[in-house]
Amino acid sequence: KKLSSAEVRQMFLDFFKSKQHMIEPSASLVPVNDATLLWINSGVATMKKYFDGSVVPENPRIANAQKSIRTNDIENVGKTARHHTMFEMLGNFSIGDYFKVEAIEWAWEFLTSPEWIGFDPDKLYVTVYPEDKEAKRIWLEEVGIPVDHVVEIEDNFWDLGAGPSGPDSEIFYDRGESFNDLAEDDPENYPGGENERYLEIWNLVFSEFNHTPQGTYEPLPHQNIDTGMGLERMVSIIQDAPTNFETDLFLPIIGKVEELSGKKYGVDKQLDVSFKVIADHIRSLAFAIGDGALPSNEGRGYVLRRLLRRAVMHGKKLGIDQAFLYKLVPVVGNIMVSYYPEVNQQEAFIEKVVRTEEERFHETINDGLTMLNNVLAELKTKNETTLDGKVIFKLYDTFGFPVELTEEVAEDEGLKVDHEGFEVEMQAQKERARAARSTEKSMGVQTALLGDIKVKSQFVGYDHLESESELL
Numbered sequence: 001k002k003l004s005s006a007e008v009r010q011m012f013l014d015f016f017k018s019k020q021h022m023i024e025p026s027a028s029l030v031p032v033n034d035a036t037l038l039w040i041n042s043g044v045a046t047m048k049k050y051f052d053g054s055v056v057p058e059n060p061r062i063a064n065a066q067k068s069i070r071t072n073d074i075e076n077v078g079k080t081a082r083h084h085t086m087f088e089m090l091g092n093f094s095i096g097d098y099f100k101v102e103a104i105e106w107a108w109e110f111l112t113s114p115e116w117i118g119f120d121p122d123k124l125y126v127t128v129y130p131e132d133k134e135a136k137r138i139w140l141e142e143v144g145i146p147v148d149h150v151v152e153i154e155d156n157f158w159d160l161g162a163g164p165s166g167p168d169s170e171i172f173y174d175r176g177e178s179f180n181d182l183a184e185d186d187p188e189n190y191p192g193g194e195n196e197r198y199l200e201i202w203n204l205v206f207s208e209f210n211h212t213p214q215g216t217y218e219p220l221p222h223q224n225i226d227t228g229m230g231l232e233r234m235v236s237i238i239q240d241a242p243t244n245f246e247t248d249l250f251l252p253i254i255g256k257v258e259e260l261s262g263k264k265y266g267v268d269k270q271l272d273v274s275f276k277v278i279a280d281h282i283r284s285l286a287f288a289i290g291d292g293a294l295p296s297n298e299g300r301g302y303v304l305r306r307l308l309r310r311a312v313m314h315g316k317k318l319g320i321d322q323a324f325l326y327k328l329v330p331v332v333g334n335i336m337v338s339y340y341p342e343v344n345q346q347e348a349f350i351e352k353v354v355r356t357e358e359e360r361f362h363e364t365i366n367d368g369l370t371m372l373n374n375v376l377a378e379l380k381t382k383n384e385t386t387l388d389g390k391v392i393f394k395l396y397d398t399f400g401f402p403v404e405l406t407e408e409v410a411e412d413e414g415l416k417v418d419h420e421g422f423e424v425e426m427q428a429q430k431e432r433a434r435a436a437r438s439t440e441k442s443m444g445v446q447t448a449l450l451g452d453i454k455v456k457s458q459f460v461g462y463d464h465l466e467s468e469s470e471l472l
């Protein structure tokens with residue numbers, strides 16, 4: 001019998017409990033006391049307080065299953081087998097306690113021991129940082145894996161530009177030759193490099209240096225361990241699923257979308273992308289809203305708005321013309337309830353937020369799509385290759401199409417996008433708004449326009465914040 005996702009998660013926590021770790025519950029997706037992060041994007045993001053010494057944990061060995069959101073992967077979703085916007089990271093952490101030998105040996109034991117996951121060791125490859133001779137030695141001599149299963153990679157250094165940093169070592173599972181086709185378009189197509197065939201499952205970070213403001217690397221007083229394993233990827237291997245989506249974490253959502261759309265999953269590649277995007281995005285939406293984020297025009301809220309509108313567009317590709325995402329919320333809640341009861345507990349509220357936001361976009365989406373499709377058709381007949389920034393702006397400003405969404409649609413049609421032209425329009429609007437504001441101020445009136453101005457200027461700030469968050 002194949003393990004369920006809930007069993008895999010629990011097995012990970014039980015394993016590290018047996019190695020004297022204390023288990024911390026998943027923290028909220030919305031960072032607490034951390035202005036540098038838009039979303040919790042990894043297990044370690046919730047452990048900063050221990051790593052920087054501001055809080056001393058009861059036990060220096062900690063393990064968790066942490067819900068995480070990564071905006072840098074939005075466009076990968078549905079296209080790769082392995083990326084989500086919200087996923088769970090399983091992690092074990094050592095706050096100045098054990099180091100490389102234990103981290104590596106335990107990872108290996110968990111993955112290969114028949115008492116635990118029991119993977120065939122021949123399927124596993126690891127990467128190390130070229131200068132990290134110690135990690136390589138441990139893999140070869142203590143673990144005893146063959147030398148052609150260890151690959152040195154320059155990238156394997158975890159560094160945020162400041163603070164704790166160090167080499168890492170990643171573990172890959174070879175899914176076999178039948179995955180070569182899927183891997184074909186992948187630039188990192190080598191043994192040990194990640195792609196659909198050599199699936200990256202676990203990152204072990206050995207943080208042992210302090211990256212100083214002067215740019216030097218000083219040894220840290222304490223050496224720490226921080227690891228992250230992708231639950232969905234583990235489950236795809238264990239449940240023998242071609243992608244993360246054919247697992248018990250996603251299939252019930254896809255099944256519900258089949259029911260709502262009358263379309264079948266697994267028949268048409270393009271439609272499958274839409275099923276996957278919807279199944280992915282509704283998880284992020286449900287959990288993020290459950291954790292207190294709300295759709296809006298700035299920061300975190302803008303990410304939610306963008307995800308929701310992208311999911312609605314994919315719903316349209318499946319022929320769904322009404323609000324439907326909210327109906328998936330209870331399905332998400334039920335899948336996750338054993339470890340994350342929060343979606344079920346707040347089901348009515350989350351549904352209401354999602355439904356309201358969907359209905360709002362439905363008011364303008366058809367007009368926007370008509371405009372976009374007309375422009376695309378016209379470009380094709382004229383043999384032109386670039387979508388004008390003015391169009392992108394109009395879709396954004398009048399019809400609420402997130403700029404990234406319009407650009408993605410155009411790029412999927414093989415067009416280039418005039419992003420600069422969009423920025424120029426955006427800037428011009430801000431100038432107009434500023435001028436209007438000074439006039440209005442002098443008249444002492446607070447108009448609706450003012451609210452709009454605020455939104456637009458904050459929107460620009462969001463880019464900045466997001467790129468910071470993607471450093472992690």
Ligand code: ATP
Pocket residue numbers: 070073082083084085086087089194200201202203228229230231232233
């Ligand atoms: P990738 O190279 O596949 O984008 P990564 O190197 O960015 O992954 P890490 O930061 O090393 O990922 O995170 C640790 C683990 O978390 C990865 O090995 C993977 O199993 C999982 N993971 C990372 N990003 C995602 C994602 N977007 N969706 C699902 N799982 C992910």
Ligand code: MG
Pocket residue numbers: none
């Ligand atoms: Mg990544």
Ligand code: MG
Pocket residue numbers: 194200
């Ligand atoms: Mg990677």
Ligand code: MG
Pocket residue numbers: 170200203
């Ligand atoms: Mg990685």
